Amino acid sequence: MTIQDGVTSTADLLESGVARYTIDTRCRPGGPWRRLxxxxxxxxxxxxxxxxxxxxxxxxxxxxxxxxxIDALHNQGLPGLPLPPRVHVLQQPDQRLNNHDFLLLERTTRRPPVITNANLPLATPTRATLDAARREQHPLRLHHLLAAVLRAGLCTATDLLAELDAGSKRGAAAPRAALRALTGR
Known part of the structure; x- marks a missing residue:
């Protein structure tokens, strides 16, 4: 059975011999467990x-x-950015899982290289930055995000521009303009 940070799957518990009734009972309101x-x-x-x-x-x-x-950036040495309400996760293009209250799922055909930190698979800083930047609607927050990443040395403007060219064009105009303003390119 795999339990990390107090989190596990129902399937792992069932496979380990915990009865479904026990799981359901412990997940009732006021019980010792909680369904996330x-x-x-x-x-x-x-x-x-x-x-x-x-x-x-x-x-x-x-x-x-x-x-x-932002979560990937936080876990790779950039803790100063405010955390969004939802965890942004890239999933395989053939998966059809649904978003939930604290989870934002995005299908991608371009799975980024993975950096593992505390047994969590994280997108590289370049990809994580642009995934966050594509969703940022406020120009000043977008500027601060890109400036913080560049200042921290997690990646370069050249890396970010190359990733913008290689990735989806959806949502790329604002990050591209903000990078040009930051770097003068």
């Missing part, structure tokens, strides 16, 4: 931490899923 996502449990009753939400998102989306965006 379909088939994903927190083995404590309180609110999940951000790390537990990341773990739950990965368990739910499967072993080929990759955490991206």
């Amino acid at each position: 996502l379909p088939g994903v449990l927190l083995l404590s009753p309180g609110e999940p931490t951000r790390r537990q939400r990341l773990r739950a998102a990965h368990v739910y989306a499967g072993p080929r899923a990759v955490i991206t965006g």
Whole structure:
């Protein structure tokens, strides 16, 4: 059975011999466990931490899923950015999982290289930055995001522009313009 950060799957518990009735009973309101996502449990009753939400998102989306965006940047040495309400996860193009209250799933045909930190698969800083930037609607926050990543040395403007050219064109105009403003290119 795999339990990390107090998070596990219903399937792992069943495979380990825990009866479905026991799982259901422990997940009732006021019980010692809590359902975070379909088939994903927190083995404590309180609110999940951000790390537990990341773990739950990965368990739910499967072993080929990759955490991206601000959460990936936080876990790679850029803790100063405000965390969004949802964990952004890249999933395989053939998966059809649904978003949930704290989970934003995005299908991709371009799975990024993975950096593993605390047993969580994270997108590289370049990809994570642009996944976050494509979703940022506010120009000043977009500028701060890109400037923070460049200042921290997690990647270069050249890396970001190359990733913009290689990736989806959807949502790329604002990050491209902000990068030009930052670098003068």
